[in-house]
Amino acid sequence: MAITHPSFGTLPDDRIIIFDTTLRDGEQSPGFSMNLEEKLRMAEALAELGVDVMEAGFPIASPGDFESVLSIAKHFAKDGPVVCGLSRTAPADILRAAEAVKPAARKRIHTFVSTSPLHMRVKLRLEPEQVLELVTSSVSLARQHTDDVEWSAEDGTRTEPDFLCRCVEAAIKAGATTINIPDTVGYALPEDMTRIFSMVRERVPGADRIILSAHNHNDLGLAVANTLAAIRAGVRQVESTINGIGERAGNASLEEIVMALRTRHDAIPTRNAIVTERILRTSKLLATITGFDVQPNKAIVGRNAFAHESGIHQDGVLKDKSTYEIMTPESVGWSDTSLVMGKHSGRAAFRDKLRSMGYEIGDNQLNDAFRRFKDLADRKKVVYDEDIAALVDDEVVRGHDRIRLTALTVATGMATKPTASITLEVDGQPRDGVASGDGAVDATFNALRQAFPHEVNLKLYAVQSVTGGTDAQARVTVRLEEDGKLVDGQGADTDTIVASARAYVHALNKLLVKRQRTEPPAVLRA
């Protein structure tokens, strides 16, 4: 039956709403927190990808989270996806979420409470009847601030069926327009999805007038399978994240759900608004921002997802790609050929290449990225799309940096104490530092501390290779800690030491932004 929804109007029967929670549940992955600029960049990418609803954060969680949701809501003040803020049942939570999403053209408050016996008894220390009252009061209050209200039964899949139906009924009566039944701990099997959603549709009055939603976690590796089962059982909204990031083992991965729906349209005939060709670049942007690459064998976006290594497969693919490819690489944003650009390429080709990869960047960023591309092409035999993506993302995340790395020289060898000399530009002023250390990276970081004196703890230093080969670009992640505040920085370069310095400087810039949020300094703290 066609559903009329305050944000979407009358929804065709086969239309699936894609709800993205990369910026909220995704950000709950340890080490994945993003700052305001990164969240805004990601929000723009998600809108371009075509998500219907963007859960931008949990506004009561911190001033930073509130500010991020508010900024994203302002960004989509004229049009764009529905901007959603999460809240518990407390009025203060709901009012904070309402304030944060208010500027958005289309806004949603998502309020939740646990309904399983275990969570109610141990975590909330409430009786079921008290929880039921909270369902009604929270949804009613949220409805005073927007017509688009989602209610979630946390730990819904471990909830006693009769009680679940009573809660859903109360939420609908109070005005919820979307009802989400999450598999919070990733415990369910596909047949549980069928049972639970069929039951709610059959037993709860009004369930045919609202959107049912699934939100599955991946503790048993079943999140996507469960989501597809939920759709077959009548769910019209699916909650997911880019690269499947999220609490513990993560959430259902958006790209896997969308491509399963597209590839198996014969079995699950539905539609959605995702521009699948933008999937890869959105995935890569998230990896650059968070510093966590997806594993090579990750479906759709992993480096090996369309790579054929063995002879029999290669023979088949050369004869006809469909022998071993169930979707085309181009349909999710991979280029047909991975070797594309070299040192003889010009700016026009570079801009064209970026466009074909889905990048729209300003002239200044393009010029900076082009300079780095030329430099890279001089040093590297083959420049792959992945190299260009790493380089451009690196440039984009550096947009507002106060500290810039302008020069670095390192002397090292078996019989020499490694020494680094570095030049930074801090708020436009040059600063130099020279230091030695236990190895080239240590010397570089010491020189950096001399050029820009500061005291922080280095919590993580990790190097990954963007592509294969000894001339591959290194992508370095550096995690710094200051007064309990953690920041991650990323840097990419063919030279691991330069990539390390870039990553450290990136992290320092993020730290300066964090400091500004918690204290009122105009001066850099040494």
Ligand SMILES: CC(=O)SCCNC(=O)CCNC(=O)[C@H](O)C(C)(C)COP(=O)(O)OP(=O)(O)OC[C@H]1O[C@@H](n2cnc3c(N)ncnc32)[C@H](O)[C@@H]1OP(=O)(O)O
């Ligand atoms: C399944 C999910 O993903 S839910 C979202 C999870 N995400 C997060 O928790 C990230 C953001 N969280 C935070 O920043 C903090 O936990 C805050 C700001 C929300 C709360 O911080 P604190 O006030 O210090 O509480 P704390 O985190 O220690 O405990 C959570 C409290 O919320 C209560 N609570 C949990 N869920 C709900 C709910 N839906 N409605 C009302 N209260 C709830 C708990 O019972 C507990 O209350 P208690 O302190 O009276 O025992």
Ligand SMILES: CC(C)C(=O)C(=O)O
């Ligand atoms: C808040 C809800 C939707 C959640 O994240 C979960 O239950 O996993």
